[in-house]
Amino acid sequence: MLVNTSNAKANQMISSLTAFRFITALFVFLFHCNIHFGWVIGISIVDKFIRNGAVFMTGFFVLSGFLMAYNYGNQDFSKRENIVDFYLKRVARIYPVYIISHIVYFLIFFHRFLFKDVIRSLFNNLVLVQGFFPTMFNIGINGGSWSLTVEMFLYFLFPFIVLLLGNEIFKSNIQIKHLNQIPLIVTIAFVLGFVTSLNLLIHQDGDYIYANPVFRISDFLYGIGFYIIRQNFHLAKKLEYILHFIILIVLFFLTVLLGNSDSVYMKGQLFIAPIFAIWIVLVFYSKSWFYNNKVLAYLGEISYSFYLWQFIVIELGKKLVKHHFDGNLVMISMLCLNILVSAMSYHFLEKRCKNWISNKIKRHSNSSFSNNL
Numbered sequence: 555m556l557v558n559t560s561n562a563k564a565n566q567m568i569s570s571l572t573a574f575r576f577i578t579a580l581f582v583f584l585f586h587c588n589i590h591f592g593w594v595i596g597i598s599i600v601d602k603f604i605r606n607g608a609v610f611m612t613g614f615f616v617l618s619g620f621l622m623a624y625n626y627g628n629q630d631f632s633k634r635e636n637i638v639d640f641y642l643k644r645v646a647r648i649y650p651v652y653i654i655s656h657i658v659y660f661l662i663f664f665h666r667f668l669f670k671d672v673i674r675s676l677f678n679n680l681v682l683v684q685g686f687f688p689t690m691f692n693i694g695i696n697g698g699s700w701s702l703t704v705e706m707f708l709y710f711l712f713p714f715i716v717l718l719l720g721n722e723i724f725k726s727n728i729q730i731k732h733l734n735q736i737p738l739i740v741t742i743a744f745v746l747g748f749v750t751s752l753n754l755l756i757h758q759d760g761d762y763i764y765a766n767p768v769f770r771i772s773d774f775l776y777g778i779g780f781y782i783i784r785q786n787f788h789l790a791k792k793l794e795y796i797l798h799f800i801i802l803i804v805l806f807f808l809t810v811l812l813g814n815s816d817s818v819y820m821k822g823q824l825f826i827a828p829i830f831a832i833w834i835v836l837v838f839y840s841k842s843w844f845y846n847n848k849v850l851a852y853l854g855e856i857s858y859s860f861y862l863w864q865f866i867v868i869e870l871g872k873k874l875v876k877h878h879f880d881g882n883l884v885m886i887s888m889l890c891l892n893i894l895v896s897a898m899s900y901h902f903l904e905k906r907c908k909n910w911i912s913n914k915i916k917r918h919s920n921s922s923f924s925n926n927l
Contacts, residue, residue, distance in 0.1 A: 568624075570845035571617065572854030574837045578613040579857040583864050583889065585610070586698070590868050591875040593885045599810060606809045608764070608819040609826055611701060615770050616830045618705060619777020620838070622712050627724025627781070631713035642915050644709045647858075650907035651899055652702055653680070655862045659695050662866065667693060682706045688761040695865035700765040707767035708774045715739075715778065727785045740779035746772035747824045754821035764820055773827050780831035787835040798836050805829050859899035860892055867892045 585607030587593040594601045631637050656679050660672055667675075675693045678684040685703025690696040716724075719739065730736055750769050763769045780787075789797060805826065812822030820826075837845055844850070853860070871888040875881060 568838065569851045569854075570837045570840050570842075571621065571834065573845045573847070573850035574613075574834065574854070575617060576850060576853040576857045576860070578610045578617070579861050581607045581610040582698075582861065583892065584885075586864060586868055587871065587885045587888065591872045591881070591884065593871075593875075593881045595882075602810050603806060606812075606819060609809050609822070611764075612773050612820070612823065612827050613830045613834075614701065615704060615708065615773035616777040616780075616827060617834055618708060619774040619779075620781045620831070620834050621777070622709070623724055623778045623781035626712065627716060628721050629713075629716065630721070631716050637713045639915065640713060641709070643912065644706065646908050646911035646915070647904075648702060648705065650911075651859055651862055651904045652699070654903065655866070656694060656699070659866055663694075663869065685765045685767055688765055691761060691765070695862070698861065698865055701861075704765070704767040704770045708770065711771070711774070715775075723782055726782065728783050730783055730786050737779055737782050739775050740783065743772045743775035743779055743827070744824075746775070747827050751821050751824040754823075769820070772823065773830075776827045776831040777834070780828075780835050784835045784838065787832060788839050794836060794839070797832075798840075801829055801833050801836065805833065853893070856893070856896045856900040859896035859904055863895045863899060864888075864892050867895065 581604075584593075584604050588601070588604050588607070595604070626640065629636055629640070631640070656676065660667075660676070664672065671693045675684070675690060675696060678687065678690065679694075679696070679699060682703050684690050684696050685700035685707075691700070723737070728735065728737060746769075750763060750772060754763055787797070788794075808822050808825055808829070812826070840846070867888050870891070871884045874884045874887075
């Protein structure tokens with residue numbers, strides 16, 4: 555769900571973070587297999603971790619903040635044309651696969667829904683506001699497409715965050731020696747995460763908070779903030795491996811302990827969001843083959859399509875399980891099918907549409923420039 559940018563230094567996505575993008579998408583896929591057709595491994599603690607795999611959506615949004623800071627922290631958003639260009643490129647990357655996957659879903663499963671629900675879903679999805687309405691979770695693929703509402707909302711905020719912070723802070727790579735040197739943006743992210751966790755612990759209205767873009771601002775700010783302080787986690791190789799191991803173990807047990815089966819996936823947000831942020835910084839600096847191999851990098855490239863088409867593929871998985879097919883076999887088959895569909899979608903739809911729209915934007919920009927000479 556993250557966008558490639560046209561910025562010169564970002565034409566090549568950082569391979570390690572591209573791999574990380576697929577890791578998060580994969581765990582969300584496994585989570586959906588668990589809740590939609592009951593796939594389990596059979597090891598209690600691992601199954602509980604997978605059942606709470608929705609926490610990996612936090613990883614998506616933290617990574618979005620980090621990458622936006624990396625790619626666009628030096629952009630001059632005081633110029634209107636730069637803001638417009640930024641927004642148009644976000645839309646060019648997201649919209650084609652997003653809209654077509656919805657249409658395909660309803661063409662196949664139209665008979666399941668009331669006509670008014672289909673119209674409501676298509677309209678809200680068209681303007682990307684479905685994440686504000688948790689009652690839409692069971693209509694079409696809105697159980698997953700709410701995240702696009704969040705992404706576009708956070709992208710909308712980003713130029714204004716850069717204007718408030720100033721471009722210089724993105725170049726500073728702050729070294730923290732005392733607590734009072736922690737950037738204000740990280741402190742704000744912490745406070746917002748605390749408010750989210752507190753409300754979930756008390757009120758327990760999980761779906762509304764989980765999908766509401768306002769409650770994801772904290773994740774995004776953590777990504778931006780930890781980009782600014784990233785150098786503090788660039789350690790000697792041995793220390794980096796030790797910290798990496800600790801972070802993964804802590805994230806695993808926090809997911810198991812703080813999540814539950816009642817859709818309250820964010821009550822541990824106070825801890826989980828910064829842990830994802832540290833993990834992302836470690837991956838950013840990692841030279842490990844695991845994060846930098848071509849296979850995982852490619853899967854990261856197609857991960858946006860992988861995320862969206864899974865909801866149609868999983869419907870097939872539901873039918874196979876009902877016909878008494880083995881759950882593990884179904885999960886593996888659906889994973890392979892989703893990768894195949896996603897690869898086709900990426901090459902023949904996502905990439906071509908993005909390039910076509912981007913070229914249109916460039917031609918329009920050049921034309922506008924010429925007219926102003």
